[in-house]
Amino acid sequence: xxVSREKFAENREKILSVAGxxxxxxxxxxxxxxxxxxxxxxxxxxxxxxxxxxxxLALEVSRKLIDRVEERWKEHIAESPDRPLAALLxxxxxxxxxxDPGGSCVFATLIQEVSRSRGAVRAVFSDGLSVLVDTxxxxxxGETEEERRANAxxxxxxxxxxxxxxRAVEDRALAEQFLVTMRRQLDPASRT
Numbered sequence: 001x002x003v004s005r006e007k008f009a010e011n012r013e014k015i016l017s018v019a020g021x022x023x024x025x026x027x028x029x030x031x032x033x034x035x036x037x038x039x040x041x042x043x044x045x046x047x048x049x050x051x052x053x054x055x056x057l058a059l060e061v062s063r064k065l066i067d068r069v070e071e072r073w074k075e076h077i078a079e080s081p082d083r084p085l086a087a088l089l090x091x092x093x094x095x096x097x098x099x100d101p102g103g104s105c106v107f108a109t110l111i112q113e114v115s116r117s118r119g120a121v122r123a124v125f126s127d128g129l130s131v132l133v134d135t136x137x138x139x140x141x142g143e144t145e146e147e148r149r150a151n152a153x154x155x156x157x158x159x160x161x162x163x164x165x166x167r168a169v170e171d172r173a174l175a176e177q178f179l180v181t182m183r184r185q186l187d188p189a190s191r192t
Contacts, residue, residue, distance in 0.1 A: 012050045014040045019061045024109040025102040028058050028121075059120050065106035066128035073135055084139040085155075086187050092159050093183045098166045098175065107132075108163045132156055141188055158182050 018040040022031040033054050034044045051057045073088060080087030097104045107129065114125045133152045140155055142148035162182035166175035 008049075011040070011042060011046070015042065015047070015050055015057070016061055016064055019057055020065050020106075021102040023058065023061055024065075024104070024106060027110065027113050028054075028117075029113070033057075055119075055121075059124065062106065062110075062121050062124045066124060069105055069107065070128065070131050070135070073132065077135070077139060083189070085136075086189060088136075088139070089159065089183055089187050093162055093179050093186075095179070097163050098179070101167065105160070105163070108160050108167075111160070111164075129156070155186055158186055 019036045037044045076087045076091045077084040101109045136152035137148045140151040142151050162178045166178045
């Protein structure tokens with residue numbers, strides 16, 4: 001039975017959405033095609049009508065999720081023109097980012113796996129991180145472009161590091177220290 005173009009597109013989006021959550025929760029290697037299709041409410045055999053391989057799916061999901069991170073960051077910055085860095089930090093260094101890997105930042109959830117990989121997915125993550133650094137250059141303190149770029153790189157590393165470390169420990173008080181301390185360190189206005 002053939003499905004309409006609209007239904008085909010809807011099914012493809014459902015697969016991408018479900019895979020995005022499952023990849024962030026379990027890693028690329030921690031979930032199989034059959035699991036993704038079952039969670040999407042579709043048959044395993046239908047996968048290959050949409051994607052050539054699981055690697056193809058991982059690449060497309062990565063692009064989509066990275067684009068969404070970039071979009072969200074720009075939204076938070078635009079919504080708070082008088083305090084863009086603070087708004088971004090409030091959004092990112094937060095318990096919802098820590099507690100919901102399946103619905104949060106693709107970088108904080110998959111960066112370890114990507115660091116051990118080669119090829120297109122790694123290139124997409126690299127490009128995405130570069131865009132985030134460029135976004136931060138415009139809102140971090142610094143007298144020169146070089147100083148702002150260094151501060152942007154430090155800020156990005158620290159934001160993601162705080163979330164990753166908070167996820168890694170079972171002690172909620174220690175996790176809170178990672179979040180609160182880093183939030184305070186990254187926002188010069190909060191230290192005055």
